[in-house]
Amino acid sequence: MPRVIILGGMGKIGRSIAADLLAHTNAHIMLTGRTALRGDRQQSPLGSRSRFLCLDLAETDRLTALVDSVDLVIHCAGPFDYRDQRVLQTCLDRRVSYLDVSDNPRFVQQCLALGDRAKAAGITAVVSTGIFPGISNSMVRLGIETLDQAEAVQLNYVVAGSGGAGPTVMRTTFLEIAHPFSGWVQGQWQSIQPYSAPEGVVFPEPYGTAQVYWFSTSEAVTLPQSFPPLHTVITKFGSLPGFYNTLTGLMARLPSGLLQKPWVVETLAALSYQMTQVTDPLTGVGVAMVVQVQGQRCGRSATTTVSFAHPQMIQAVGAGTGSIAQLLLGGQWQKPGVWPVEQALPSDLFQKALAQRNLNVTVRST
Template sequence: MTNQVLVLGGRGRIGSSVAADLAAHTDAEITITGRDSGTGVPVAERMGQQVQFLALDLDDRAALEAAVARSSLVIHCAGPFRYRDTRVLKTCIANGVNYLDVSDDRAFTLQALACKTAAKEAGITAVINSGIFPGISNSMVRQGVEQLDEAEQIHLSYVVAGSGGAGVTVMRTTFLGLKHPFAAWLEGHWQMVKPYSQRETVEFPAPYGRAQVYWFDMPEALTLPEAFPVKTVITKFGSVPDFYNHLTWIVARWFPPVLMKQSQAIEFLAHVSHRMTGLTDRLSGIGVAIRSEVIGQKNGQPARYCSSLVHENTTVAAGCGTGSIAQLLLAHQLQNPGVWPVEQALPTDLFEKLMQDRGITIHHT
């Protein structure tokens, strides 16, 4: 029988990129969802006969249950995940359906990992934090760790040009990430750091070159120390052009905490930022660069393994990261009951093949 894939939030920028990747690399029948048929149906029609649209509100438990029960795989792309609970994952567990998401929030990640035993008992494989960062970035780290005899430090840096091709939801996620200090694994213990602090210059491949990055709360800051016995994990993020970094820093430092807790303020900042990047995208582009550096020991000597990636469209790259894992799940090449972040779920040999199939080149030093 033909696989049935349900992409929740598939009308959005990232969800539709995931659906497009699946349509290109599998013969699955894909259903994308959203609340509004008026905007959702045209998105599905542009993708061809392999994709259809379903109007669905995640708060409608009965409708969600029915949609999940008809599926071979559910891909959760309906963010921001800071506002989400694990009802979709739990519904998949109850119905014995494999699960994949593009979650990028620490609290949601902890909730999802708490479902590991239930997923294992139900015999379903659930992979969380897929996409570009987190997602492809996590696999780049695993690739580096496996090149060394002993890994001691992981340093992940990301830079996005303009909007990255993403919608307002991703802008919301960025500003939500500025609200609170977060725990980072530094020198063997958890330490609190401020978001968008400790500006650092990192050398990325062309066309980005030397770009500025700052501490940012990413779920891989939580999951990578659990996957690999390292002493330090650093996750930093920045924007191009650089004046967006300064604006974000101002929000993180000067906006009153009470104001940042109000949803109206987050919505205002997200929409203003989306309009601004819409104007500058023509000059900056909408691409992404990732740099992963793993420091440790090889043959008894200090060693460093660095890998980097550049893609011209951040949203398309995220679709490739999630779609590639979905492809493996549908082909039963990734079967490991439980709940796993990408770096624990995806073997390096499969990761390298999937990236090659999608024309994504990862450079190594």
């Protein structure tokens, strides 16, 4: 039976991925965390095919030994703003497949730079799996494939409350709004102020129209590289209820450097998480995405809209990463190198994996 290690596996994202793998593969799974567990959870946090190991990623010898003992490593130990490429480099050294749920553009670019090394080792590594990034990247590819030529993409995301995620996701949000980021607009990289340019977007039910704002994501960096005809890639995010957007916008305009201080980020993340625990029972913890791809079809301007919604965002993250892991472990697919999802996963396999999980995306062309 295949063996998988999920680094940072006892967080909500790691456990969601583990649950998906236990449901759709026969893998044995090791979940790591920095804090020891007690009682039965030590041996079986998710059932007889899973176990917990206490591990700090700074323990390089133990990390190498664990990587040596498995067929796949899934890196969930974020925030990735704080991480380097040590785990991926270890996987390449030991010739073990690698996935992560990274959402930091700098981290992603540094991983992609190891692509030639991964090809030489014959190892498949895919970065930024999950939902956004992850499923969203495959939605863009699906939309582009309906056109003769794609010219512009806008990705819109909305999350209700916490989305079922933990404080780590909150930390990531505050780290990403701490400074302007580069956006690919009209064929050139431009400096974008995070949480600016609000726009109302109609999402699938039950979300309806929600406000979204410019937000830095790894897709904004990889999509122009993956599909060179694109002259514009816009990524916008919003929260429900709407007052969270107001608070996030205010945080994005704090004095320069304040959000670079770890204690400030930790404090804001903890407060935000406590607030969502109050509102989650009212709003739910779902997610919706709408991807609009503009271009040409049969010599005429055309737009394809690809939509997705799920009542449990954290479960959707597990499905996004779990589906790629399932394909790798089952030997159905591999592609040596280091790839973003849209370059790695063919659309037919993407749709098949979602269907196995009773999920689907809606494609509408005009």
